[in-house]
Amino acid sequence: MVMGGADLSRERPRRRYSRRAMSTSVHVADLAAHVGEEVTLHGWLQGRRSSGKLHFLQLRDGTGVVQCVVFKGNVTPEVFAEADHLPQETSLAVRGVVKRDERSRLGHELDVRAVEVVARPTREYPLGHKDHGVAFLMEQRHLWLRSQRQVAILRVRATVVRAIREFFDGRGFTLVDAPILTPAACEGTSTLFEVPYFDLGKAFLTQSGQLYMEAAAMALGKVYCLGPTFRAERSKTRRHLTEFWMVEPEVAFLDLAGDMELMESFVSHVVQAALRAHEAELRDVLERDVEKLRQVRPPFPRITYDEAVEVIRRAGHPMTWGDDIGGDEETIVASAYDRPVMVHRYPAAMKAFYFKRDPADPRLALGCDVLAPEGYGEIIGGGQREDDLATLEAALAEHRLPREAFEWYLDLRRYGTVPHAGFGMGVERCVAWICGLHHVRETIPFPRMTERITP
RNA sequence: UCCCCAGUAGCUCAGCUGGCAGAGCAGGUGACUGUUAAUCACCGGGUCGCAUGUUCGAGUCAUGCCUGGGGAGCCA
Known part of the structure; x- marks a missing residue:
């Protein structure tokens, strides 16, 4: 099944970071079959870490979670700056090349070329990465x-x-x-x-x-x-x-x-x-x-x-x-x-x-x-x-x-x-x-x- | 229905014998080319569940209420 986000974004007017038409839409669970290819993932930003010229975006799409690596030299300055400020649970379309990497828990990650924001959260996401009580979670x-x-x-x-x-x-x-x-x-x-x-x-x-x-x-x-x-x-x-x-x-x-x-x-x-x-x-x-x-x-x-x-x-x-x-x-x-x-x-x-x-x-x-x-x-x-x-x-x-x-x-x-x-x-x-x-x-x-x- | 426990920042909690409202995380700003709950510096953030009472003074003590959690009974 192609996720709704893919179809939606196709109907939208072109944005700053428009996708290349040739890039295949895939799911995280299927990434192993696409090593070396340029693909597009659709999902939600689960977490983010930064280290100077690198941003690490954890993208969840329902089939799994993959780390998307945004290197300053590989994207436009606007994309690089925005990637450092995306809030948790932003919905995203991310285009990049699938790379094998020993440092990743999945065994591979996405070397990002472009990031398109589908929707930015209008409020801070209530669930953090730390512990929560049962009542709050319910x-x-x-x-x-x-x-x-x-x-x-x-x-x-x-x-x-x-x-x-x-x-x-x-x-x-x-x-x-x-x-x-x-x-x-x-x-x-x-x-x-x-x-x-x-x-x-x-x-x-x-x-x-x-x-x-x-x-x-x-x-x-x-x-x-x-x-x-x-x-x-x-x-x-x-x-x-x-x-x-x-x-x-x-x-x-x-x-x-x-x-x-x-x-x-x-x-x-x-x-x-x-x-x-x-x-x-x-x-x-x-x-x-x-x-x-x-x-x-x-x-x-x-x-x-x-x-x-x-x-x-x-x-x-x-x-x-x-x-x-x-x-x-x-x-x-x-x-x-x-x-x-x-x-x-x-x-x-x-x-x-x-x-x-x-x-x-x-x-x-x-x-x-x-x-x-x-x-x-x-x-x-x-x-x-x-x-x-x-x-x-x-x-x-x-x-x-x-x-x-x-x-x-x-x-x-x-x-x-x-x-x-x-x-x-x-x-x-x-x-x-x-x-x-x-x-x-x-x-x-x-x-x-x-x-x-x-x- | 009964017994026990808890309610303090967005979240998780500390707050001693009643004496200036705190920390970590999250959020904001900045630094860093490999982070894995990243790290470091700085910044903003409060109806202490509600009400009444005791007291010079209540987050703290008392009573009542509200909300939730755990357990019992009943069952799957």
């Missing part, structure tokens, strides 16, 4: 995205989403989009965002597409959805957002064991795809220990909830059967392994109404969570669904859920019910883990949190 999120680190994260995120689609599309799954406006909660109404909905009263922003995927699985067999999800919980932790993306596959005629195999091959596919595409960025920009990611291959360890409780107790952490595995407990369990651990068969009382009970022990639900290593916690939750009509009706009543809202869902058990299972994975938690980030807010371009909705 306020400047629209500009923070330009940093090398944020660019790397967004690229990994894009690859993760592509890998998710590749995985399911390549296995006969059909993409089915779940609605975002829904009439009721999956598990009660306390955690949902409300929106007014014409004469029908209130609607809610979806908390999960799962129930709809169950309906779609009865039509198409293997389905998945991938879209935004909303939780109105006042969660203030590094693992929570109020708006996040979730992928939710659902498969007819699948039991818990099959579901767990699907989770395992899915997670390793996504991690390996991200590693293959971004190993250098993960290691050099994000300082991720890529060897830990390389280990993320099947088989993942499988332990029951009962065994997890034992592991936690042996680690000296008091816990009674029936308690949820919280953040600290997750870390204890996950740190016992070098790859994600699958914890299955939780007490039914702490799980949602739609989980199928374990026929071997009715106290247990046929659910499974995948805990990422290195303290990243739960990235997947899922399991086998209750397929028996009477049992599901009883579960609805136990959870005090409004029966009418779930009549359509009960229909799925009235007309040709089958064993089925699925799961949901949080895209941001997965990306945070792969990138080795402290907080999920960096994994989404414009995070939505309880105390922040701008920019």
Whole structure:
């Protein structure tokens, strides 16, 4: 793709430093193929240093950063003088000869012949090259995205989403989009965002597409959805957002064991795809220990909830059967392994109404969570669904859920019910883990949190 | 909803037992032909989050409020 700046500048009246018509427009990432040639780069001035007869311009174009060397003898006096006073984030077209240079981190740099200013900043750029606090960076999120680190994260995120689609599309799954406006909660109404909905009263922003995927699985067999999800919980932790993306596959005629195999091959596919595409960025920009990611291959360890409780107790952490595995407990369990651990068969009382009970022990639900290593916690939750009509009706009543809202869902058990299972994975938690980030807010371009909705 | 912490220059922070508002970076001017967060010299830059109170005197102490950060619960 030719960048917009190139086309724009072509339409402009000729400026003082007009480009030579023969100079090729290229991207920083492709410079190695143009050594010795005269080319034009379009980008933004990330930084500048001067040393008498030399100015060093760091130019970022979205594909990389290259140092452009402006030598006094190679350009007009006007260009040389202006190059010393260009503010950070000036948008530029720079023409010059690509030269190999050992002193450059890229291995080559641009020997500048002409500099054309596309636009000068009208104010001083707020983000310097020194440290900034989190609050300030979040306020400047629209500009923070330009940093090398944020660019790397967004690229990994894009690859993760592509890998998710590749995985399911390549296995006969059909993409089915779940609605975002829904009439009721999956598990009660306390955690949902409300929106007014014409004469029908209130609607809610979806908390999960799962129930709809169950309906779609009865039509198409293997389905998945991938879209935004909303939780109105006042969660203030590094693992929570109020708006996040979730992928939710659902498969007819699948039991818990099959579901767990699907989770395992899915997670390793996504991690390996991200590693293959971004190993250098993960290691050099994000300082991720890529060897830990390389280990993320099947088989993942499988332990029951009962065994997890034992592991936690042996680690000296008091816990009674029936308690949820919280953040600290997750870390204890996950740190016992070098790859994600699958914890299955939780007490039914702490799980949602739609989980199928374990026929071997009715106290247990046929659910499974995948805990990422290195303290990243739960990235997947899922399991086998209750397929028996009477049992599901009883579960609805136990959870005090409004029966009418779930009549359509009960229909799925009235007309040709089958064993089925699925799961949901949080895209941001997965990306945070792969990138080795402290907080999920960096994994989404414009995070939505309880105390922040701008920019 | 609960617990903890912070708010001082554009940014990151220091400011002791209450006594003239500070530094680094960024910005401006200049020097330097290889800088990598360049260096060096000089210059400009303040509603100390807001309000009330205590005091001869408050950035500093007290109370309330606001804004943000970290964590818990809940979850992905």
